[in-house]
Amino acid sequence: MSRVLYVYAKGGTALEHAFPRIAAHAELHVLALMPLPTAAADHWRPHCASITEATVPPGAASGDTVTDEIVRVAKEIGADAVLTLSEFAVLAVAHAADRLGLRGAGPAAAERARDKRLMREVWAAAGVPVPAFRRVGSEAELRTALTELTPPVLLKAAWSAGSIAQLVLRSPDDAATAWPQVAQALDKGREIRMSELYETGADRALIVEEIIEGSAADWYGSDSGKSSSGSEVGDEGAGGGHGDYGDYVSVEGIVAGGVHHALCVTARMPPIPPFNEVASTAPCVLSEARQRQIEEVAGRAVDALGLDTCGTHTELKLRADGGIAVIETAARFGGVMITRMVEEVFGLDPISLLVRELLGEEVAYPSRMPVSGRGAAASLVAAPADAVGTPWRTRPAWRPRQVEWDGIVTPGTAVEPVAAFDLPPDHPIPDYDPAAGAANWLGVLFVTAADAPTLLKDCTAVLGGLEEALNRVAPVEPGDRRRG
Numbered sequence: 001m002s003r004v005l006y007v008y009a010k011g012g013t014a015l016e017h018a019f020p021r022i023a024a025h026a027e028l029h030v031l032a033l034m035p036l037p038t039a040a041a042d043h044w045r046p047h048c049a050s051i052t053e054a055t056v057p058p059g060a061a062s063g064d065t066v067t068d069e070i071v072r073v074a075k076e077i078g079a080d081a082v083l084t085l086s087e088f089a090v091l092a093v094a095h096a097a098d099r100l101g102l103r104g105a106g107p108a109a110a111e112r113a114r115d116k117r118l119m120r121e122v123w124a125a126a127g128v129p130v131p132a133f134r135r136v137g138s139e140a141e142l143r144t145a146l147t148e149l150t151p152p153v154l155l156k157a158a159w160s161a162g163s164i165a166q167l168v169l170r171s172p173d174d175a176a177t178a179w180p181q182v183a184q185a186l187d188k189g190r191e192i193r194m195s196e197l198y199e200t201g202a203d204r205a206l207i208v209e210e211i212i213e214g215s216a217a218d219w220y221g222s223d224s225g226k227s228s229s230g231s232e233v234g235d236e237g238a239g240g241g242h243g244d245y246g247d248y249v250s251v252e253g254i255v256a257g258g259v260h261h262a263l264c265v266t267a268r269m270p271p272i273p274p275f276n277e278v279a280s281t282a283p284c285v286l287s288e289a290r291q292r293q294i295e296e297v298a299g300r301a302v303d304a305l306g307l308d309t310c311g312t313h314t315e316l317k318l319r320a321d322g323g324i325a326v327i328e329t330a331a332r333f334g335g336v337m338i339t340r341m342v343e344e345v346f347g348l349d350p351i352s353l354l355v356r357e358l359l360g361e362e363v364a365y366p367s368r369m370p371v372s373g374r375g376a377a378a379s380l381v382a383a384p385a386d387a388v389g390t391p392w393r394t395r396p397a398w399r400p401r402q403v404e405w406d407g408i409v410t411p412g413t414a415v416e417p418v419a420a421f422d423l424p425p426d427h428p429i430p431d432y433d434p435a436a437g438a439a440n441w442l443g444v445l446f447v448t449a450a451d452a453p454t455l456l457k458d459c460t461a462v463l464g465g466l467e468e469a470l471n472r473v474a475p476v477e478p479g480d481r482r483r484g
């Protein structure tokens with residue numbers, strides 16, 4: 001039987017979802033670059049033929065140290081493929097695969113898909129629509145960039161993910177406060193082990209770019225946030241809160257030997273300001289013509305990066321003028337439970353497809369990207385703030401398994417907390433911090449519904465009612481360490 005080395009780092013989908021799918025095609029060996037989660041271990045551990053804890057000390061990770069370790073373990077187990085689902089390990093794994101002569105994204109292409117500065121430069125040169133941007137290496141450069149770009153602009157850490165270390169700036173005077181704030185947000189990312197593992201200069205690399213104005217109303221129609229029965233599901237305008245679709249989408253795909261296969265478009269609910277992402281939903285209810293337009297632009301973006309073999313997740317902003325701007329492409333699948341959404345709704349399991357592709361098997365892809373599916377599914381991120389970013393007033397414990405969802409969602413809709421994303425036991429509920437992205441997460445809920453309108457309505461109700469619902473859960477008895 002073939003052997004796959006799975007390189008674990010934080011980020012990516014739940015192991016209890018990924019591991020059975022990998023193990024269905026190959027003997028699964030795991031190299032953990034950081035401590036493995038304990039959540040749902042009974043479900044994922046039995047799929048592992050071996051688990052190696054990395055000898056790379058935390059924080060000492062630097063380029064070749066991590067890649068050396070992946071290469072060493074891959075040789076030891078005789079791996080036929082190496083794979084990661086974590087953004088932070090993508091580059092290290094691409095280098096390792098290259099050194100081992102195995103299929104992968106390719107080191108140079110993986111870097112173009114990781115470093116947001118390089119990505120923008122490659123796309124601008126290839127004519128892929130992107131916002132105006134500047135590399136910024138110092139506070140002074142940031143100040144200059146702010147005089148050249150049209151505000152508001154978004155300052156981003158170039159190697160970050162999960163919306164960590166992103167700040168909206170409006171004038172050159174914002175540079176002085178923003179610079180240390182980004183450093184603080186990156187520290188928070190590091191604390192939760194969500195930071196780049198290969199590139200050593202990652203923290204000093206920043207990019208600032210113009211904010212692309214999107215318009216969900218222009219794409220979905222102004223009634224995009226109404227349920228099928230016509231009742232109101234949100235009281236804010238399109239793109240203005242939990243109750244509508246957001247003004248951006250993503251395309252999930254696979255590059256196989258340099259050829260991009262789009263698997264589907266996934267829609268979004270509006271982020272919590274400024275850009276903390278809360279929900280991915282499938283299927284996307286846009287017309288086929290619109291979805292094909294999205295597919296085409298995503299394909300051009302992926303092609304320009306020159307990736308060889310890997311999962312892809314491309315985010316695109318839907319502009320009011322009917323145009324599309326590309327936000328980013330990752331050389332791995334979308335995180336949270338996006339791969340499960342694709343499987344449930346479109347009957348395509350991205351993880352199995354990629355594993356088989358990496359092993360050199362003959363893989364059949366849909367002749368065209370499907371634009372409609374069966375039922376509807378969403379990944380919802382719980383964060384302690386409402387739709388407009390007002391922090392919760394209370395601090396209920398994260399015990400989603402004790403919530404009575406029946407009173408909140410439509411009969412037939414299922415809400416399933418995903419153990420892998422639960423805040424660790426005894427971890428205090430974080431103070432909501434708009435710049436902290438995924439460091440705000442309490443957990444992730446996987447929601448399935450009969451159709452897309454019901455899903456949107458129910459996801460809106462879950463997010464809007466979560467604080468109160470958690471507060472209704474009976475308090476934990478002293479000494480009771482059980483998770484909700």
Ligand SMILES: Nc1ncnc2c1ncn2[C@@H]1O[C@H](COP(=O)(O)OP(=O)(O)O)[C@@H](O)[C@H]1O
Pocket residue numbers: 131154156160161162163164209210211212213248271275277315317327328
């Ligand atoms: N230039 C931009 N204009 C408008 N929205 C943006 C822009 N850049 C990012 N965003 C929003 O912020 C989110 C996070 O940004 P992104 O670059 O994708 O970082 P991350 O790697 O953390 O996901 C995006 O999904 C998008 O909604």
Ligand SMILES: [Mg+2]
Pocket residue numbers: 162315328
């Ligand atoms: Mg993104």
